[in-house]
Amino acid sequence: MLSQNPDFHSSRIPSRVGVGLKPEHYKAILGESPDVGWFEVHAENYMGAGGPPHRYLTAIRERYPLSLHGVGLSIGAAHPLDRDHLLRLKALNERYEPGLFSEHLAWSTHDSVFFNDLLPIPYDEESARRVSDHIDEVQDTVGRRMLLENPSTYVAFVESTIGEIEFLTEVAKRTGCGLLLDVNNVHVSCTNQHWNATDYISRFPVELVGEIHMAGYAPEEDDHGDPLLIDAHDRPADPAVIALYAHAVSRAGPVPTLVEWDNDLPDWPTLFEEARRVEAVLLGADTPEEADVALAV
Amino acid sequence: MLRSLSDVQADFAAALRDPAIPPPAGVVGPDGGPAPRRFAVYRNNVLVALGNALAGAFPAVGRIVGEEFFRAMARNYVLETPPTSPVLLDYGVTFPDFIAGFEPAASLPYLPDVARLERAWREAYHAADAKPLGAADLAGIPPEDLPDAVFSLHPSLRIVPSRFPIITIWRMNVSDVPPSPVDFAVGEDALIVRPDAEVEVRVVPPGGVAFVDALAAGETLGSAAVIGEASDSRFDLSGNIAGLISAGAFVDFRRQPEPAPW
Known part of the structure; x- marks a missing residue:
């Protein structure tokens, strides 16, 4: 797509590590122009009419590629999508021309109450149909392909009839959407659901993956005193998650990877170091045949 | 099932x-x-x-x-x-x-008004951008037309009246200035506006709340001045206008259309 804004940096997200953009770091980033591959923002934080958030994001967009990540569309809801919200997402896509656009396999709104959390769904045919219909609507309205992110989950449903990977693969097949592989979510969910995380990565359809997320989790305990991991985004990625990531990129090739850090936010140099640490793993990855497919998003 | x-x-x-x-x-x-x-x-x-x-x-x-x-x-x-x-x-x-x-x-008892000030600050921060008129833009209005002028206020402008010193209390709690004694008997009406990148919070002079509310409702400058005077005998028209101009509160003006000839 030819950019409508001649001042913008190329839209294409490079096969490098990007960083989740936080207002606390605007000035450091604009002052230092750090060697970061790209930035990602939560779409909902840029849905005000004007003001400093848009000014900073525009200035950063002029220097870096951008990825737009929605956190509130509620794609997994049984109820219809919020059309107004969908149109806001469309407008942001048009305004900032992001190289990637993603949302979650989750629901967050019910009867017009927004819970501001990524809530789980049962994996069965009814959910697959509903999620696929919603993704069709998103892609038709926004006019571009989206990536769907695998969730962190803490519970299961007796209604589920198929596995998470089968569910994601089926939805991607029906809608043509790509997948966002959150490796921290894989570790969190596999620990919490007593699945094997290495096996999960080994079975994941990497040819559909357009982006990877990395983050930190907080350890808790469940009803039986077993480990229950919380998707907290409040610390560096755990060594176990780094190891899973190395496994993922050995299969998928150098997929654009985001470092997410949303709570207990560190200063910019600390976050930048975390991005370099993850990028060392990414750049160490060999480029298998799947890489060309993965990057063609 | x-x-x-x-x-x-x-x-x-x-x-x-x-x-x-x-x-x-x-x-x-x-x-x-x-x-x-x-x-x-x-x-x-x-x-x-x-x-x-x-x-x-x-x-x-x-x-x-x-x-x-x-x-x-x-x-x-x-x-x-x-x-x-x-x-x-x-x-x-x-x-x-x-x-x-x-x-x-x-x-x-002042807490709800401090919260109203913070809510207004946040709305101003995210409001639509608009370029404020400067004193030079307004100098072109012939004096005889001023009473009939109708102003468009900046989309970020908010007014929070209070019988408590909410600006003083708010500032003390969002910055690192050392706390000092506060006279809780002195109320402060707050004007919040973001003319450019920074949100500004100012004390509204006497009668100013009614005056700005009238302008926001689309009253002419002349009738807004009458409303300001009626609300507080200390109301100072030119002081209020100068304060609003320097805050960047106006983005446009027009002369009220002549009444239709029937």
């Missing part, structure tokens, strides 16, 4: 909204059995995330009452008035009114 997706989510949502409702049936741990601690993660996530949103939007209120009190107050508000939009920039519009009716905060 297995439930529909709609029923699953209705049960899940009801239990999220009311801590007295047990976790929904069919929500299980990896062993297939009930898992209340696991479900509690979602309950906690919702309260913490929405509490964080309020804490970020009302920093001075948080500092005045302290972290623990604020969390408890926010939790009550979240359960009573959860957001109805995924755009959380808009969440907390009614939080000041909630604080006004929150019994444990009754000993801080």
Whole structure:
């Protein structure tokens, strides 16, 4: 797509590590122009009419590629999508021309109450149909392909009839959407659901993956005193998650990877170091045949 | 019988909204059995995330009452008035009114107005951008036309009247200036506006609240001045206008159309 804004940096997200953009770091980033591959923002934080958030994001967009990540569309809801919200997402896509656009396999709104959390769904045919219909609507309205992110989950449903990977693969097949592989979510969910995380990565359809997320989790305990991991985004990625990531990129090739850090936010140099640490793993990855497919998003 | 997706989510949502409702049936741990601690993660996530949103939007209120009190107050508000939009920039519009009716905060009668100031600050921060008129733009209006001039106010402009010194209290709690004695008997009406990148908070002079409200309602300068004078005998028209111009409060003006000839 030819950019409508001649001042913008190329839209294409490079096969490098990007960083989740936080207002606390605007000035450091604009002052230092750090060697970061790209930035990602939560779409909902840029849905005000004007003001400093848009000014900073525009200035950063002029220097870096951008990825737009929605956190509130509620794609997994049984109820219809919020059309107004969908149109806001469309407008942001048009305004900032992001190289990637993603949302979650989750629901967050019910009867017009927004819970501001990524809530789980049962994996069965009814959910697959509903999620696929919603993704069709998103892609038709926004006019571009989206990536769907695998969730962190803490519970299961007796209604589920198929596995998470089968569910994601089926939805991607029906809608043509790509997948966002959150490796921290894989570790969190596999620990919490007593699945094997290495096996999960080994079975994941990497040819559909357009982006990877990395983050930190907080350890808790469940009803039986077993480990229950919380998707907290409040610390560096755990060594176990780094190891899973190395496994993922050995299969998928150098997929654009985001470092997410949303709570207990560190200063910019600390976050930048975390991005370099993850990028060392990414750049160490060999480029298998799947890489060309993965990057063609 | 297995439930529909709609029923699953209705049960899940009801239990999220009311801590007295047990976790929904069919929500299980990896062993297939009930898992209340696991479900509690979602309950906690919702309260913490929405509490964080309020804490970020009302920093001075948080500092005045302290972290623990604020969390408890926010939790009550979240359960009573959860957001109805995924755009959380808009969440907390009614939080000041909630604080006004929150019994444990009754000993801080200025707290609701400080919260109103913070809400107005946040709205101004995210409001549409517009270029304010300068003194030179307004100098071109012939004096005889001034009484009939109608002004468009900056989209970020908000007025928060108060019988408490809310600007002084707010500033003391959002900056590192050392606290000093506050005369709680002196009220401060606040004007909040973001003419460019920075939100400005100013004290409105006597009669200014009624005057600005009248301008915002589309009254001519002449009738707004009458309204300002009626509300406070100390009302100073030229001082008010000069203050509004220097704050960047005006973005456009027009002469009120002549009355139709019938």
